[in-house]
Amino acid sequence: MSKEKVVLAYSGGLDTTFCALFLSKELGHEVHAVMVDTGGYTAEELEAIKNKALSLGIASYKCIHITDEFYDKCIKYLIMGNVLKNNTYPLSVSAERVFQAIAIAQYAKEMQADAIAHGSTGAGNDQVRFDLVFNTIAPNARIITPIRDFKFAREYEIDFLKKHGVDFEAKKVTYSLNVGIWGTSVGGKETLSSHGQLPEEAYPTPCTATQPLDVELTFEKGELKAIDGKAYANPVEAIHALNAIAGPYGIGRDIHVGDTIIGIKGRVGFEAAAPYLIIKAHHLLEKHTLTKWQQFIKTQLADWYGTLLHEGQYLDPTLRNIEAFFESSQKYVSGKVFITLHPHYFQLNGIESEHDLMSSKFGAYGEENKSWSGDDVRGFAKILGNQLSIFQKVNGVEF
Amino acid sequence: MSKEKVVLAYSGGLDTTFCALFLSKELGHEVHAVMVDTGGYTAEELEAIKNKALSLGIASYKCIHITDEFYDKCIKYLIMGNVLKNNTYPLSVSAERVFQAIAIAQYAKEMQADAIAHGSTGAGNDQVRFDLVFNTIAPNARIITPIRDFKFAREYEIDFLKKHGVDFEAKKVTYSLNVGIWGTSVGGKETLSSHGQLPEEAYPTPCTATQPLDVELTFEKGELKAIDGKAYANPVEAIHALNAIAGPYGIGRDIHVGDTIIGIKGRVGFEAAAPYLIIKAHHLLEKHTLTKWQQFIKTQLADWYGTLLHEGQYLDPTLRNIEAFFESSQKYVSGKVFITLHPHYFQLNGIESEHDLMSSKFGAYGEENKSWSGDDVRGFAKILGNQLSIFQKVNGVEF
């Protein structure tokens, strides 16, 4: 029997390194490792991952770069929707994982792979995201999950690697990180129980800034196009640039408490300076440029978008429909947002937009104006309260 | 013709002081001033307001104390719903104004008043809230609004008062405040346009704290019952106590950009240390104790609650129905929340609750556990993705 051709979702970490060797050496598969770059790594880091992979003696290694696609098909909509899961988490990992899964499944189809392997455990969200996407896009490839199926211990994995001549950095890190363009998750120790704050050193980007800093973000139709007047043709670069500015302010850190797809609760820390600033600035701009009902309904749809995306349902056409709504809603969400960064917090100082509905030309709040009279409001309140008045007349007032 | 009996919504400010005299001296009405205390004033301040009122030579003055009722019928639900309008504003003034209007309307009915007067201008939300509630509860009393109808200028009012022997503090304040138990609004200058941050001195409570402080809040069924282990029989006292602790940290300050009931956009600053901390702590406790769908649906209802309350529709029975939902949802929202205050920001460190659904007894996120197997999740992901798989098979994959 010929070897089974297995595409392996590869990240360079312990689990997937182990899987690479285990699948090839122990199970005798032809292993094709595939790394999907979503913007969390430098060119040097990617090179190192590649070299490590090639040293494992597997059939092939490939790195697929999808950061721009990830932005265009997902991050953009997370901004337009001001999506923060449970009002906190930018879905840093959730979003990224789905796009990695899609790229891997497509690669597996191209490769006519017999199977796709991933290194997820049986306790988290990622296993479901991978399974879901692989089953959908590459239904003919069976799914192999050694860690989930055999529950290998960390020590066993390290020993196995050593036995095959791979010396994996043995130091056990206190916190496991997932670095991505839309935020870095930080898990371990304090996040494993319901009570405990991550210490400063747990965050990869230290808060070193000490002086306030003014920042100006320019949006066009909901997308970040310039920072402090400097335009970026590629929004991905703008995000990176903003992270460089705001990261040292320790902004956008928090601990997310959420419901996993498999029904248990989980806590995870994160730092996401740029995502947080962009979303909050964008939201402020929307408060000035969208109508009341646009905001109200959009908020509800955004909650759906975040929830379905988090749960790996990105391929459900519902999300395409919500994206169409979002896109349509951003027609006039253009302008500048003024922010002041302070160590650990920031202030939104206001906006400037030719689409600002608060434009003083049409009557300022608290000031008299010319386009309507007190009598108009008197009539308005009268009619607006009609149903309440009738209700009270019919049913009596109760307080 | 006998004098018309007018109940006047009185606050001791320039506008209502002017109205008191204008209605009695100029229009010849029998003026009964009524002040509604919702917890924003000290006993001394209330005494001063009373004395000022009595000095105006009006028919009567009364102060109605409704802080406890305001908590029981409204603030409690704002906490249960984690209500922050536009994800920012605790509805400090919006909520208070409605309850003042109700008390005034009831008083007017008792007094068999011919009319109710309020000092609102024609440009804000309060006029609608007053009109709506008065029309509903006291439909037989006509509504008199001198400032709205005649657009008196501030200077005219001061002169008129002086002419009648009342020397109103002539200093023009830069910022107008509305002090309340659920937050103090701060409007003026920077908030009048779309761009501008309030300076430190605009906030009545200066940020004087310099050292971090740990605070522990204890909730029972969604209500704040203890601070740092000290129990409060009356939640109103707990709110005051928390404000005393957290106020000097400059927490809970922000600028709200919102849609007024009359359709224009407005900006208003506020400080609301206790409301902000209570809502954020309560929300965290809910993330641990509510199920996924409870949180999802409750969030949407809270948006409704906040919007309808903001727009003066408190008397719509819809709000009673949402309150019933909220009340029901809080059955297990009990436990402690641990917070660290820093100057200008705070950190939520975690919770402790016997109703914590993250209880490690039932499988921790990211760790293996015993109540289900990897195969169970494999099957779960298979079935969960069934519709997506079918959809893709039928319609083809498009990315």
Place this chain on the structure above:
Amino acid sequence: MSKEKVVLAYSGGLDTTFCALFLSKELGHEVHAVMVDTGGYTAEELEAIKNKALSLGIASYKCIHITDEFYDKCIKYLIMGNVLKNNTYPLSVSAERVFQAIAIAQYAKEMQADAIAHGSTGAGNDQVRFDLVFNTIAPNARIITPIRDFKFAREYEIDFLKKHGVDFEAKKVTYSLNVGIWGTSVGGKETLSSHGQLPEEAYPTPCTATQPLDVELTFEKGELKAIDGKAYANPVEAIHALNAIAGPYGIGRDIHVGDTIIGIKGRVGFEAAAPYLIIKAHHLLEKHTLTKWQQFIKTQLADWYGTLLHEGQYLDPTLRNIEAFFESSQKYVSGKVFITLHPHYFQLNGIESEHDLMSSKFGAYGEENKSWSGDDVRGFAKILGNQLSIFQKVNGVEF
């Protein structure tokens, strides 16, 4: 002083005929009557209305034909959203009136009219729709509403017309009709109180059919494109054709009980054979071609769309955003729907679509299939119930 140039929303009915004369003869305005055809009239009827108008001696008469535009910008979305207000009413009049108002306002701007007049009373929805749209699109034209302002009685209007040589058909009809392409409203007598069914003769299209009839509707991306295999290039013609087929079956009649924009409740009968059939058939097709969440969320958006449209808020950009969602959701809503008409009711017999997600290829309900196993479902149910299990373990079971 030169005459004021007034554009009058004209329908040929008593009220607008009266207004035409009253505005010109009594108030001395230069009256330009404008009729907006939204598909409810035959060419003969339109000709008669024109001739009547011209006989009144007013400055000008114009008929604007917008049926196709009305379909493209509104009816299409009412179908895509399966919009039935309060689960009953196709918004026949509500939708039409807004589009008439828009056309009139645009005409008034072109004409540089000083004022726009409409014949609405002060008790219904139409006055608000007209006012809202006129204020928005033609803010410089003042609005004149003789009937609302002067509360002219019907008899007075007839006398006034007679005095000016216009013999308006004096017979008082029991039911007032508003005939439109998206349904005909029928009001009067029984609908004026909360209890009472309209008699057969109140409906303009008598139920004369006696035998069942099979009908096949073909949709492409949510739009009706063929009936019984006969293709229609213009959906408006398809609607007319379906009305001709289904009208004699007395289908799509009901009494709508709804909330007017001004807060009172109202009842109105209607017949809307084609709209009802199209919406129900379209909805069935969606049940087969949309995913679960598409349907769930779309239903909620449709309720918004119907409510905002009903209340004259068509120009709110929120509706454009919802339309984008709808449009996106219809990508695969193509196929045939099979219906059997019976006198007074109809049966939906099923659908045929290449996008049918119930396709038997992927496992039929209640039958075993190959793409998943019993164990998969066992695991699915296990994980799906995880949170419930944890909740019950933590909080105890209560029934």
Place this chain on the structure above:
Amino acid sequence: MSKEKVVLAYSGGLDTTFCALFLSKELGHEVHAVMVDTGGYTAEELEAIKNKALSLGIASYKCIHITDEFYDKCIKYLIMGNVLKNNTYPLSVSAERVFQAIAIAQYAKEMQADAIAHGSTGAGNDQVRFDLVFNTIAPNARIITPIRDFKFAREYEIDFLKKHGVDFEAKKVTYSLNVGIWGTSVGGKETLSSHGQLPEEAYPTPCTATQPLDVELTFEKGELKAIDGKAYANPVEAIHALNAIAGPYGIGRDIHVGDTIIGIKGRVGFEAAAPYLIIKAHHLLEKHTLTKWQQFIKTQLADWYGTLLHEGQYLDPTLRNIEAFFESSQKYVSGKVFITLHPHYFQLNGIESEHDLMSSKFGAYGEENKSWSGDDVRGFAKILGNQLSIFQKVNGVEF
């Protein structure tokens, strides 16, 4: 090894009869059959089921009667919420199955059973509902599902029974029925594909009525309390009585197309005369007695309620919270609803209620009234349109 004690969910049908014998004779378990009566059977039918069960030589048989509890904890809320899944299906089977599962799980706990068995196949909803509830309430009992696990064919089951001396009625029925108080499902042949209408004979209750019949339903706080003036102390009896009256009219029949919990689409016919009439009558009464926003929000919650119930999530506390909302909303939903039944359809003629908000005392739709003026509405429309006007001024009109 002692025998395993197995509680078997028993219905008297082929599958559960087979399971009883298979579990005891083939697998050697101690089988305790339990039947849960939710109102779908007559006393005679229940007696026959009991005798059949006892003849199988199993360890014990028990029938648990929960119809009243089923009404109190579920049907009542389906009425209050006007719940029709996908706007069609009263959730006849979905609701019933969950309550049967709960009773069985509780019985298994009392019996300290080692396992619970059910006869579901691997293709439908019921397996998930049973598994979910059993896992939640009786987590220590393992779940046995012979039909799902071994995919026994119908013929095999009949042979097996015959071999053990049980002569199961061999006739293969064209349609499988599930008779329940909240509707009878009818599946088979035409419902197995996407196109096909059930023939008249497929429905257990033939449409024999030929003459119209007036029926009057009296509701108190949302619950059906009297029919044609005859009061029922127990709403369950009222439902039975209404079914007896309306069943012969062939009312409440339709085919539901829905999403199963396992993601495939399914079609199932049903007849549900009483549920359909009650829900539609109740809904009409609500249109007269609830405010606009009560109706709007309640509709959305009802969609949630139906979806979660359908998917077996009845034990999620979210449903308790929605029930609290529903209960609160029904305070004034009292009055009479007038209906005329015709063969195959019915007409709602109106309502009578002291809580009717359409009460003519407060201004009838389309008629002038005294509590507000035309000028009030003019002001109302002005202010209501403020945001649209500003939006158009800022962004320009586009049509």
